[in-house]
Amino acid sequence: MLTFIIKRVASGISVLVAIACATFLLLYSSGIQAARNILGEYATAEQIAAKQHELGLDRPLIVQLGDWAWQAVSGNLGTSWFTNHSVADTLLxxxxxxxxxxxxxxxxxxxxxxxxxxxxxxxxxxxxxxxxxxxxxxxxxxxxxxxxxxxxxxxxxxxxxxxxxxxxxxxxxxxxxxxxxxxxxxxxxxxxxxxxxxxxxxxxxxxxxxxxxxxxxxxxxxxxxxxxxxxxxxxxxxxxxxxxxxxxxxxxxxxxxxxxxxxxxxxxxxxxxxxGDTPMVMGVVMYTVIIVIIVNLLVDLANGWLNPKVRVS
Structure with missing residues (x-):
């Protein structure tokens, strides 16, 4: 049963990492559009560039992903761009x-x-x-x-x-x-x-x-x-x-x-x-994926308890 649980947990973590990376790249790939959503359609190019720099969107995408992942592991999903409230606190x-x-x-x-x-x-x-x-x-x-x-x-x-x-x-x-x-x-x-x-x-x-x-x-x-x-x-x-x-x-x-x-x-x-509150959307996606993984794990464990053949397979 322990091997069965370890395999399911490892599978869930791999799914979470894959979805996190794919979602991050999709949401953060256009820093200009994100800054424009926050400032409005009448914002000047200088204002958009300043907002991008403030949010760190002018850095290489892989660097942004690394920073976000490092903070997410510690439970910090960032701050909402519109309310300035903690994403994790809002979701909770x-x-x-x-x-x-x-x-x-x-x-x-x-x-x-x-x-x-x-x-x-x-x-x-x-x-x-x-x-x-x-x-x-x-x-x-x-x-x-x-x-x-x-x-x-x-x-x-x-x-x-x-x-x-x-x-x-x-x-x-x-x-x-x-x-x-x-x-x-x-x-x-x-x-x-x-x-x-x-x-x-x-x-x-x-x-x-x-x-x-x-x-x-x-x-x-x-x-x-x-x-x-x-x-x-x-x-x-x-x-x-x-x-x-x-x-x-x-x-x-x-x-x-x-x-x-x-x-x-x-x-x-x-x-x-x-x-266009990208950090909040990212947080919702992560929490939803984690819930789905936990539910699937619990169902697998229940099925394994009810039917030992499932644990073997």
Whole structure:
């Protein structure tokens, strides 16, 4: 298992370094344009040159990359060009909102998709047909469309939840919970049916194997066979789908956060991109990649624990 973990960590670090270098070269390759974005279109050539020198953009690109990498290793991702705030501090105040939203959605998807998927696999009737139709509809309707529908019904017409968030980064409390409820429900509905379909297919495939018939012939009760043996063997397929949903949500949450005015990573990434705040965009990319690598590592470890063949391969 230790060798398995070391290989996964080494692979994740190599991916992080490659993405960091590629993103840096793409964002910092045009120092003139970056300085113009900060000063505005009416800035003179002298002002642009002075701003480039102030930001260190007139140095060779490889030197800039080396300086940034050396600081990034120590946790210093630089300072925002527009707010003069630390990039790392800003991200740490925005990250909890996005992570909480995505984690709540993933937990909801896991619970409901498992229950529905297992029920559809065991009861081959109307539940099975509803899951299959729901999987198609759920994948076809974007999460932001569901968000708009939920806002119209539960916020505007019924008034149960706020239509948009008025919470500040780093705040907690009742308003924080209420502001996250509708966007989380939209993400759960969007990802639940497709995941349930995958779990259903995996459970059906496991239930048709010889070891299940052997367990039943020994008099082991059906719930024990289903939840202790079948569901554990079918879990890797569900975990893979959930990890893909998690990664997809980190990108798709940009629109959700804009609809609900949530002060998360997605809203920050969009705002920084429009402004041309390169250090902030670079920080968002790095944090997102690190989160994705950690999630993939945890899924690999879970799959390795559930299926020892994965560790061998």
């Amino acid at each position: 105040t925005r990250l909890p909102v996005t992570l909480t939203l995505v984690l709540v959605a993933i937990i909801g998807i896991t619970i409901f998709a498992t229950l529905i998927g297992v029920a559809a696999a065991v009861k081959r009737g109307w539940i099975d047909r509803v899951v299959q139709v729901g999987a198609i509809i759920g994948e076809a309707i974007p999460s932001f469309v569901l968000a708009v529908i939920l806002v119209t019904i539960f916020a505007i017409h019924l008034g149960w939840f706020p239509a948009t968030s008025n919470i500040q980064p780093g705040s907690v409390g009742k308003e924080w919970v209420l502001s996250l409820f509708l966007p989380a429900i939209g993400l759960v509905i969007n990802g639940m049916t497709g995941t349930a379909q995958q779990i259903r297919s995996a459970v059906i495939a496991e239930m048709e194997k010889d070891y299940v018939r052997t367990l039943r012939s020994r008099g082991i009760s059906e719930p024990v066979v289903l939840f202790k043996h079948v569901l554990r063997s079918a879990a890797p397929a569900g975990l893979t789908v959930l990890s893909l949903h998690f990664i997809g949500m980190l990108g798709g949450v940009v629109i959700i956060e804009q609809i609900f005015a949530l002060p998360g990573m997605g809203a920050l990434a969009l705002q920084s991109t429009i402004q």
